[in-house]
Amino acid sequence: MSQPVVSATPSSQAQWQALASQLNIEGRAYVNGAYQWAAGGDTFVSISPIDGRELAAVASCGQADADQAVTAARQVFERGTWSRLAPADRKAVLIRFAELIERHGDELALLETLDMGKPISHARKVDVPATARAIRWTAEAIDKVYDELAPTPHDQIGMISREPMGVVAAIVPWNFPMIMASWKIAPALATGNSVILKPSEKSPLTAIRLAALAQEAGIPAGVFNVLPGYGHTVGKALALHMDVDCLVFTGSTNVAKQLMIYAGQSNMKRVWLEAGGKSPNIVFADAPDLDKAAAEAAGAIAFNQGEVCTAGTRLLVEESIREDFTARVCKALKAWRPGHPLDPATTCGAIVDQAQLDRIIEYIGIGQAEGARLVEGGERVMQETGGLFIQPTVFGGVNNRMRIASEEIFGPVLSVIGFQSAEEAVAIANDSIYGLAAAVWTANINTAHKVAKALRAGSVWINHYDGGDMTAPFGGFKQSGNGRDKSVHAFDKYTELKATWLMLD
Numbered sequence: 001m002s003q004p005v006v007s008a009t010p011s012s013q014a015q016w017q018a019l020a021s022q023l024n025i026e027g028r029a030y031v032n033g034a035y036q037w038a039a040g041g042d043t044f045v046s047i048s049p050i051d052g053r054e055l056a057a058v059a060s061c062g063q064a065d066a067d068q069a070v071t072a073a074r075q076v077f078e079r080g081t082w083s084r085l086a087p088a089d090r091k092a093v094l095i096r097f098a099e100l101i102e103r104h105g106d107e108l109a110l111l112e113t114l115d116m117g118k119p120i121s122h123a124r125k126v127d128v129p130a131t132a133r134a135i136r137w138t139a140e141a142i143d144k145v146y147d148e149l150a151p152t153p154h155d156q157i158g159m160i161s162r163e164p165m166g167v168v169a170a171i172v173p174w175n176f177p178m179i180m181a182s183w184k185i186a187p188a189l190a191t192g193n194s195v196i197l198k199p200s201e202k203s204p205l206t207a208i209r210l211a212a213l214a215q216e217a218g219i220p221a222g223v224f225n226v227l228p229g230y231g232h233t234v235g236k237a238l239a240l241h242m243d244v245d246c247l248v249f250t251g252s253t254n255v256a257k258q259l260m261i262y263a264g265q266s267n268m269k270r271v272w273l274e275a276g277g278k279s280p281n282i283v284f285a286d287a288p289d290l291d292k293a294a295a296e297a298a299g300a301i302a303f304n305q306g307e308v309c310t311a312g313t314r315l316l317v318e319e320s321i322r323e324d325f326t327a328r329v330c331k332a333l334k335a336w337r338p339g340h341p342l343d344p345a346t347t348c349g350a351i352v353d354q355a356q357l358d359r360i361i362e363y364i365g366i367g368q369a370e371g372a373r374l375v376e377g378g379e380r381v382m383q384e385t386g387g388l389f390i391q392p393t394v395f396g397g398v399n400n401r402m403r404i405a406s407e408e409i410f411g412p413v414l415s416v417i418g419f420q421s422a423e424e425a426v427a428i429a430n431d432s433i434y435g436l437a438a439a440v441w442t443a444n445i446n447t448a449h450k451v452a453k454a455l456r457a458g459s460v461w462i463n464h465y466d467g468g469d470m471t472a473p474f475g476g477f478k479q480s481g482n483g484r485d486k487s488v489h490a491f492d493k494y495t496e497l498k499a500t501w502l503m504l505d
């Protein structure tokens with residue numbers, strides 16, 4: 001596949017558009033070291049939410065493709081080409097993979113933006129570096145983790161070792177296609193597994209491109225496979241497969257539950273889930289800097305068009321400052337007006353597809369029907385572009401039991417809820433089926449720690465929103481999931497523990 005060679009990152013919409021017109025987009029699956037169309041010949045069209053343009057025909061994989069990929073993945077695993085390589089050698093290959101991702105950063109960012117509508121500046125400055133960093137950090141960690149010896153009597157040796165699972169299937173969503181994939185494939189590959197990546201049908205293009213870069217980096221044929229297609233076809237085939245050892249998933253809670261059922265109906269494969277959220281962002285009147293808190297509350301709902309699992313969708317504000325703070329958030333949202341995603345100045349891009357836009361608009365209607373007060377946004381905009389854009393939207397007067405406050409919308413729709421005390425704030429925050437993330441803003445160190453401890457969430461941020469890096473585990477309490485991505489804790493998901501006991505004569 002010939003790809004355009006660019007010397008410098010484009011700095012204008014026209015330059016990005018010129019680069020887009022030169023792209024030769026690959027839509028085939030990648031199995032056992034080669035690109036190929038689906039066995040049944042099925043395809044679907046990747047449509048850009050920016051302007052409705054058809055980007056590429058993409059292989060729509062099914063059972064036969066899943067079988068072929070699993071067989072290839074199993075065979076290479078058994079041969080040991082990758083699985084028995086020294087960790088330091090796998091590390092070297094994965095670092096080359098990260099370097100190639102960086103070298104092809106403009107092209108990957110462009111594919112991501114065209115495919116799912118996020119602003120090019122974010123794709124280039126957030127998604128590409130975060131993907132490369134996840135792979136490099138994990139690679140660098142893998143030859144620094146040790147196994148254990150049990151505290152045995154003198155005449156015995158108890159060795160506790162970690163072994164790769166075998167064949168890992170990774171099913172990922174469309175909101176951060178590359179980053180979500182990297183959080184799975186980096187630890188899965190680093191620990192020696194063979195991997196089959198199933199990207200979302202709404203955003204398959206970067207995953208497909210990553211396969212060629214993985215091959216160029218030196219990952220052997222069969223070790224990393226990419227099967228684009230629908231959840232109910234190839235996703236289900238992988239989840240029910242008798243020879244997939246481990247299924248890792250990021251996506252909605254409903255599908256996550258279904259995957260647990262598939263595992264129970266098949267081979268009891270390990271299932272690790274990162275699912276939905278409805279994260280509370282709690283602002284006390286004594287927050288150190290209310291303008292900063294408002295700016296971050298705006299970003300927490302508008303970044304990535306609100307299509308973020310950790311989006312701060314429930315803004316809990318101490319009653320004494322609720323009106324003033326809501327006004328500050330609405331003002332801060334002016335920095336998040338929708339714009340053309342290829343314009344480097346754009347901060348809020350297009351919604352991924354028509355179905356998702358319809359869902360957001362439906363929820364805005366539900367909020368109004370429930371009696372919440374629409375205080376900002378609420379309108380579809382830029383229709384003349386043929387793209388799918390909506391204004392960041394704020395509802396006041398929200399009660400936590402309303403559907404807009406309890407159900408995941410996955411769009412830029414904020415619910416502002418008042419509270420009188422820390423106890424009430426915690427009770428509202430925890431009154432959710434989800435427990436992915438939460439934030440608390442206060443100058444009082446006791447309040448900060450007491451609230452942080454009481455929050456039932458996998459990530460808690462104090463006086464900022466959405467902190468963390470590869471050193472910290474990421475995942476959910478309750479119906480936001482199980483297991484953790486990122487950090488050395490992620491290795492737990494991709495390895496079996498073995499106890500080997502030796503009796504000395």
Ligand code: NAD
Pocket residue numbers: 171172173174175176180198199200201229230231232234235236239250251252253255256258274275276277308309310408410436475476480481
């Ligand atoms: P989704 O659950 O609809 O789809 C996720 C993936 O599952 C896709 O690849 C899809 O094709 C596949 N799938 C769907 N049905 C399937 C089935 N029956 N069998 C096998 N695979 C199936 O989610 P989405 O709309 O792509 O993404 C949005 C969701 O992802 C939101 O709920 C969001 O909160 C969640 N998310 C969570 C995290 C996290 O880390 N917790 C991160 C990002 C997104």
